[in-house]
Amino acid sequence: MVEKQQKGRKRIKLGLFAAALSILSLAVVGCGNKDGGKKSEGGKSEISYALWDKEQAVVFKEIAKDFEEENPDIKIKLEVTPWAQYWTKLETAITGKNAPDVFWLNIPKSTDYIESGVVEPLNDYKLDTSAFPKQYIESYTHEEKLYGIPKDFDTNGLWYNKKIFDDAGVAYPDDTWTWDTWLETAKKLTDEDKGIYGMATPVTWQGGYYETIYQNEGQPFTKDGKKSAFDQLATIEGVEFWHKFSEQGSAVPVETMASTTQSELLQAGKVAMAVDGSYMTPVFFKEDYGLKNIDVAPLPKGKKRATTSNALANVMSAHSKNKESAAKWIDYLSSEKVNKKIAESGVVIPAREGTQDAWINSYKDKNIKVFVDAVEYAVPLPNNKNGMSAIAIETEIFNEAWMGNKTVKEASEEYAKKANELLSK
Numbered sequence: 001m002v003e004k005q006q007k008g009r010k011r012i013k014l015g016l017f018a019a020a021l022s023i024l025s026l027a028v029v030g031c032g033n034k035d036g037g038k039k040s041e042g043g044k045s046e047i048s049y050a051l052w053d054k055e056q057a058v059v060f061k062e063i064a065k066d067f068e069e070e071n072p073d074i075k076i077k078l079e080v081t082p083w084a085q086y087w088t089k090l091e092t093a094i095t096g097k098n099a100p101d102v103f104w105l106n107i108p109k110s111t112d113y114i115e116s117g118v119v120e121p122l123n124d125y126k127l128d129t130s131a132f133p134k135q136y137i138e139s140y141t142h143e144e145k146l147y148g149i150p151k152d153f154d155t156n157g158l159w160y161n162k163k164i165f166d167d168a169g170v171a172y173p174d175d176t177w178t179w180d181t182w183l184e185t186a187k188k189l190t191d192e193d194k195g196i197y198g199m200a201t202p203v204t205w206q207g208g209y210y211e212t213i214y215q216n217e218g219q220p221f222t223k224d225g226k227k228s229a230f231d232q233l234a235t236i237e238g239v240e241f242w243h244k245f246s247e248q249g250s251a252v253p254v255e256t257m258a259s260t261t262q263s264e265l266l267q268a269g270k271v272a273m274a275v276d277g278s279y280m281t282p283v284f285f286k287e288d289y290g291l292k293n294i295d296v297a298p299l300p301k302g303k304k305r306a307t308t309s310n311a312l313a314n315v316m317s318a319h320s321k322n323k324e325s326a327a328k329w330i331d332y333l334s335s336e337k338v339n340k341k342i343a344e345s346g347v348v349i350p351a352r353e354g355t356q357d358a359w360i361n362s363y364k365d366k367n368i369k370v371f372v373d374a375v376e377y378a379v380p381l382p383n384n385k386n387g388m389s390a391i392a393i394e395t396e397i398f399n400e401a402w403m404g405n406k407t408v409k410e411a412s413e414e415y416a417k418k419a420n421e422l423l424s425k
Contacts, residue, residue, distance in 0.1 A: 044072075045325040050079045050103035052086040059345045067332050074325045094118050099317040101326040105148055107139045107310050108391075111225075111383045114142045120316040121145040125327035127334065131352050136311040139380045148313030149334045150351035152342065154277040155374035156207050156307045157296040158182075159284065164189055164196060164272040173273070177300035179215075179241060182273075186250040189272040198250035200262035200274040201242055203398045205391055206308055206381060207275050213238030214379050215302030221423075225384025228419035230412040240408045241302070243401060254402045266294065275299065278349055278371035285363050298370045309378035311351055390419040 049064070051057060057080045064076035079100055081089050087109075093099045105113060113119050123146055129137050132150050140148035158173050165172055168189050173181075186198025202208055210220060218234030221227065229235045245251035252262070252271055263283060265271040267290060284290040299307050314333050316326045332338060339350035346362030349372060356372045382391075394415060401411040 044075045045322045046075045046077055047102060047322055047325050047329050048077045048079055048100040049329065050081065050086075050090065050100035052081055052083045052104065053347075054080055054082075055347055056342075056345070059342060059347070063333070063338055063341060067329065070332075071325075071328060074328065076329060094317070094319070097319050099319050101320040101322055102314055102316055102329055104151070104312050105140075105315045106312050107136075107381045107383045108388050109383075110140055110148065110313070111142065111385050112388070113315075114140075114147050115385060118318055119147045120318045120320065120323065120326075121147060122149070122316065122327070122330070125324075125331070127327070127331050129334075131336070131354065132334075133311075133351065133353065133375055133378075135309075135378065135380050136313075136351060139311065139383055140313050140315075148315040149330055150311040150313050151333060152348040153309055153311040153351050153375070153378075154279050154349065155309045155371045155378050156211060156275055156277050156299060157370050157374070158273055158299050159266060159276050159280065159294060159296045160273045161266055161269060161271070161293055162295060163269060163293045172295070173297035173300070175298045177297070179212075179300055179302050182300040183244060183248065183250075186245055186273065187248055190250040192249070195270055196272070197252045197265075197270070198272050199245045199252070200257065200265055200271045201245045201251040202257045202262060203254065203395050203402050205394060206310070207277060209239045209242040209398075210308050210381075211275055211299060211306070212242045212302060214306035214308065215299070215304060216241065217303045221382050221384055221387065221390075225382070225387065226423055228390065228416040228423065230419065231416040236409050236412045238302075239398070239412055243408050246402060254399070269293075278368065281363065281366075281368055281371075282347060285366065296367050296370055298374065305377045307374050307378050308381055309375070310381050384423070386423050386425055389422045389425075393418055393422070 049060070051060065057078060060078060064078060067076060068074065090099065090103060099118070105119070127146075127149060129146065129149065133153070136150040136153060137146070140146060140150070160173055162172065170185060170188055173185070189198040190196065205220070213220060213235050216234050216238035218232060218236075218238045219229045220235065222229050246254070252265060256265075262271060262274040263276065263280060266274050267284065284294045299305070314330045316323065316330060320326050334352065336352060336355060339352035339355035340358060342348060342350045343355050343358035346359060349356055349359050360369045360372060397415045397418070398411050400406045401408045406414075
């Protein structure tokens with residue numbers, strides 16, 4: 001879970017893959033066998049299931065065993081690939097018409113995969129989606145066709161080190177905090193002589209300035225997804241707020257952030273606050289220091305309350321020759337029973353509504369319920385065509401602003417122009 005969530009969500013691998021996938025769409029035509037494809041020993045339909053988290057794999061092995069007992073004519077074959085190799089392996093398999101029958105997909109990559117024709121529409125399989133948050137279903141719906149059923153989601157909160165707050169005699173963050181409270185408190189908690197800073201503000205989108213962009217009623221892309229919105233005032237101001245911590249000297253220096261992670265700084269008592277996802281729960285609470293000194297609060301409110309959110313989904317390969325069996329597996333993974341089992345593992349927040357209590361109770365003394373409550377104001381990550389290619393060039397440009405070589409406004413406008421070139425392809 002830790003490797004998957006830290007790398008898979010926090011630092012989603014960026015790159016140009018839309019063009020390659022569009023070529024693959026030609027191979028999809030004619031692969032419409034509903035079932036009768038690959039068989040395992042004993043004549044069972046074999047469904048391959050690709051995922052990237054070895055910690056979740058332990059749970060899914062149990063789930064697969066239960067499914068096979070209920071469906072003796074189907075065998076589930078788990079294919080666990082580390083995040084660093086997952087997408088490369090998947091693309092290679094798609095090219096060779098040997099993609100796993102069912103695999104994990106995330107929101108930012110969804111449109112490129114869907115429009116390239118490598119993901120099977122699920123409408124004909126009559127899967128029930130009524131128990132899943134609307135915004136996540138919409139993220140996997142394209143031209144009125146559903147392509148994925150959410151399996152889990154993440155939201156962001158304000159993680160904080162209680163010891164630093166206590167030592168400074170400052171009250172912990174809560175749901176009354178505004179941007180002004182946030183800035184003022186970060187300044188109070190900063191002690192450069194001790195190497196302690198109030199906030200970590202890495203130059204990053206998810207868990208970074210996208211949070212404050214949405215809180216400022218801005219957006220990273222136009223509504224049609226065809227242009228960057230970084231030349232719009234609300235968006236620029238959202239990034240400028242994220243940069244204010246650096247301007248007032250209460251943010252971890254950019255040089256330090258380049259060589260360590262904010263989670264390490266938080267756990268080392270070197271930063272008081274950091275924005276991060278629900279997926280960090282098992283990271284921060286796996287050792288005594290985190291259990292004693294770290295907790296989480298809702299993100300402070302700007303013009304409105306908002307957080308970015310990603311939801312992984314189970315999707316079916318358009319190449320699958322066991323589609324009916326694959327659909328049964330997806331339907332089973334979407335069930336209340338399975339979602340509760342996932343919640344009990346404490347690793348991720350299951351997407352099915354009404355099944356998250358076990359996850360919340362995995363750390364009863366911690367305020368992790370804020371992540372589930374945040375669904376009400378969560379904004380799914382962008383999933384526009386070529387959007388990931390545009391996001392890939394953000395850090396280099398905005399680093400110039402953090403290093404003082406450009407203003408945030410100059411960097412934002414420069415980025416918008418370059419992003420638009422990629423989005424128009």
